[in-house]
Amino acid sequence: MKILLSTFQDASGTMPEIWGKSTAAYGRYYRLLYEAKPVTCAVKGTVFDALPVPAAVVLDLFCLAEFRITQGISGSTVPVLTWMSGGVSTFIRFFGDDTIGGLGEFESRAAAEATLTGVTTSEAGLKILFEGEGKLLKIPGLPAMYDYEFCPQKPATTSPVFKILAASAKFLKEAQGIIAASPYALEEVSIDAAKSFWGNLEKEMYVVGPLLAPSPAFDATVSKSHGEIEIFLDDKLRRFGGKSISFGTAFWPTAPDYVEEVIDALLEKQFPFIFAYASPAATLSDKLVAKVNSSGVGLLSKWAPQPYILSHQATGWFLSHGGNGSIVESLSNAIPLVIWPFNADQPAAAAHLTENLKVSFELIEIRTGESGLKPLYRLGRAPKGTREAVGIEIREVIDACRGPKGVELRKNAEAVQAKLSNAWKEDGIAARDLRAFLDTYSGRD
Numbered sequence: 429m430k431i432l433l434s435t436f437q438d439a440s441g442t443m444p445e446i447w448g449k450s451t452a453a454y455g456r457y458y459r460l461l462y463e464a465k466p467v468t469c470a471v472k473g474t475v476f477d478a479l480p481v482p483a484a485v486v487l488d489l490f491c492l493a494e495f496r497i498t499q500g501i502s503g504s505t506v507p508v509l510t511w512m513s514g515g516v517s518t519f520i521r522f523f524g525d526d527t528i529g530g531l532g533e534f535e536s537r538a539a540a541e542a543t544l545t546g547v548t549t550s551e552a553g554l555k556i557l558f559e560g561e562g563k564l565l566k567i568p569g570l571p572a573m574y575d576y577e578f579c580p581q582k583p584a585t586t587s588p589v590f591k592i593l594a595a596s597a598k599f600l601k602e603a604q605g606i607i608a609a610s611p612y613a614l615e616e617v618s619i620d621a622a623k624s625f626w627g628n629l630e631k632e633m634y635v636v637g638p639l640l641a642p643s644p645a646f647d648a649t650v651s652k653s654h655g656e657i658e659i660f661l662d663d664k665l666r667r668f669g670g671k672s673i674s675f676g677t678a679f680w681p682t683a684p685d686y687v688e689e690v691i692d693a694l695l696e697k698q699f700p701f702i703f704a705y706a707s708p709a710a711t712l713s714d715k716l717v718a719k720v721n722s723s724g725v726g727l728l729s730k731w732a733p734q735p736y737i738l739s740h741q742a743t744g745w746f747l748s749h750g751g752n753g754s755i756v757e758s759l760s761n762a763i764p765l766v767i768w769p770f771n772a773d774q775p776a777a778a779a780h781l782t783e784n785l786k787v788s789f790e791l792i793e794i795r796t797g798e799s800g801l802k803p804l805y806r807l808g809r810a811p812k813g814t815r816e817a818v819g820i821e822i823r824e825v826i827d828a829c830r831g832p833k834g835v836e837l838r839k840n841a842e843a844v845q846a847k848l849s850n851a852w853k854e855d856g857i858a859a860r861d862l863r864a865f866l867d868t869y870s871g872r873d
Contacts, residue, residue, distance in 0.1 A: 431476045433469035455497040458485075462502050484869040486511050486607055492595040495602070507604040507869065515752045515773035516610045517570050517618040517780060521578065522593055523600055524625055529567035531556070535594040553590030558583045559799055569618030570776055571783045571806050578775050582682045582797030589771075603631065607865065610752055611637035612857045613847035614759070614785070632868070634861040638756045638848050641735055657702065660727045661742045664700045671744030671838070674701040674766070674829075675737045686794050686818045688716055690747075691726065693822045699829075700725050700742075704732035738763055744838075745829055750774040750781070750788075759787060762845040764837040766825055768794050779806070787841045789825045793817040 435453035439446055453470070460467050464478045485508045487494050498508055512519055524530025531537070538553035545552065560575030567573075583589075600606075606626060612619055612635050623633045664673050674694065694701045703726065705712065712728065720726040734754070737743055738761045746758040750767040755777060758765055765788040767778040781788040783806060795801060795811045803810040811817065828834055851858035 431467075431479075433467065433474065433476065434471040437470045451491075451493045451497070454494045455501070458494075458498060459501050462506070482506050484509060484604075487599075488513070489596045489599065490592055492599040495599050508602075509605040509607055510600055510603040511607050511609070513609045513752065515618075515777050515780075516608055516615045516622050517567055517776045518578075518773035519608070520567055520618060520622055520625070521565070521776065523597055524567075524622075528621055528625055529565040529570075534597060538590065538594075550590045553594065554583070554587060557589060557593075558587075558797075562802075564805060567618070567776070568621035569615055569780065569784070571779050573776075573779060574802070574805050576799035576802055577779075577804055579771065579797065579799040580775050580795045581770050581800055583771070600631075605631050605865075606633040608633055608635050609637045609639050610635070611756060611848055611851055613638075613844060613851060614755065615780070632864075634865045636858050636862050636865075638760055638851060638858070640757065640760055656727065657729065657732060657737065660702065661737065661740045665740075665742035668700055668742070670741045672700055673737075673740070673742045674699055674745040674747055675732070675734075675743055676701060676703045676747035683794070683796050683815075684711060685815050688713070689815050689819045690822050691716060691720065693819060693826060695719065695723050695725055697823065697826045698725055699826050701747075702727045702729065702732060702737060703747075704729050704734075706731050750777040752777065755781065756848070759841055759844045760848050762838070762842040764788055764834070764841040766791065766829070785840060785844060787837055787844055789828065789837070791818075791821060791825070793821040 435457045436449050438449065441449075457467055461479065461482055464481055466475055466478050468475050482502075483506070485498055485506055487498070487508060487510060489510045489512050495508055498506070520528055520530055522531060522534070525532045534553065534556070535549070538549050538556060541547075541552035541556065542549045547555075558576075558579045560577075560579070563575045565573050565575055606622075608619070608622070610619070614637075619633075619635055623635075626633055661673065676690075691701075691703065693699075703720075705728065717728060720728050735757055738746060738757055743761075743763060745766060746754070746763050747766045747768065748754045748758065750765070750769050750773075752773055755765065765781065767774070767781065767788050768791045769775045769778040778788070778790040782790040792804065792807065793811045793814075796813070801811055801813050850856050853859060
């Protein structure tokens with residue numbers, strides 16, 4: 429039996445405030461579940477009958493506070509596993525030791541650096557993360573990379589990432605196991621290394637990816653923008669043929685003129701595109717918006733139904749930051765990518781998909797900041813750091829998408845799609861690992 433409910437109703441406020449409400453609500457609801465009492469959806473008011481005491485709890489890697497609450501209520505009687513949704517290669521980097529290219533005791537290193545330099549531990553941690561030491565890393569499953577290559581964009585000066593990673597490391601040390609959403613078909617070498625490393629620490633890793641919606645359901649009546657997207661895709665399919673559309677998304681870069689240069693190039697090259705820019709920081713000039721809207725080639729949208737667009741016959745490429753979820757959705761539809769990496773697991777994914785799997789182009793000239801403008805090991809050169817260089821590169825990539833290299837990448841994407849589709853067959857690795865997890869925990873007293 430499964431139940432889906434919301435534990436709190438008021439989602440107003442900043443992200444930390446919302447996270448705090450979620451944490452507080454978790455404690456109330458987990459106590460009810462542990463005491464086998466009914467629970468009520470905070471939004472719809474639906475009352476769910478009491479269920480048996482949980483056999484196990486699975487919490488996101490970032491949920492140290494919820495982990496402590498769980499311990500406080502059920503002690504060690506209910507095992508807790510951590511859920512890891514991103515790329516496993518970056519999981520190794522952040523939480524493995526230096527024998528496999530990891531940061532090791534990250535918080536201790538930051539504290540020691542803070543004592544030596546007179547800065548706060550958080551400031552020292554951010555320096556380790558964002559600046560690196562110029563150390564060459566050989567993480568299983570990735571091309572050799574300098575440590576600073578994990579920060580291809582100028583970071584926010586108030587980034588909370590150190591505190592988040594330090595808390596996540598504490599949770600991981602105490603969790604009984606790991607459930608990873610990244611598919612084996614994407615990260616075979618990295619996953620094998622991670623299973624071995626954490627297995628030696630008596631933490632079983634279960635790999636249950638890909639995780640996708642059953643179908644790319646789409647209702648064009650939901651909003652005006654949805655209807656426009658459907659009309660746009662169907663029109664471009666008629667005018668330009670199949671696999672002709674480029675679909676792009678943006679966090680929003682620190683160099684917005686680079687986005688304008690990319691859009692200018694797409695218009696100039698008559699490469700039809702949908703560009704979604706949901707970030708609150710997104711700013712496009714009125715002139716550029718008018719140019720796109722009158723072009724007959726591009727469509728700008730604050731939000732777009734990604735699974736539907738990627739499954740449409742007109743879509744041929746995905747301009748993405750390279751987050752694990754987007755990669756899985758794209759390659760599950762045999763859509764190769766053009767990757768504009770920002771942070772987290774994206775830089776590692778961009779290198780891996782471009783150099784190893786050969787299903788993507790990685791944009792290099794869009795890098796910014798001190799670390800982003802340093803040389804890349806595999807290229808032996810640094811980005812130029814100019815809009816002109818961005819313009820030259822994106823035009824070369826567009827031409828390559830339409831040429832033999834694009835054909836090669838699409839063929840490779842189709843091969844990955846086939847492997848992904850096997851994961852949930854009866855003997856597939858995702859099905860096997862899920863059964864192993866259920867066999868281990870569902871039969872507990």
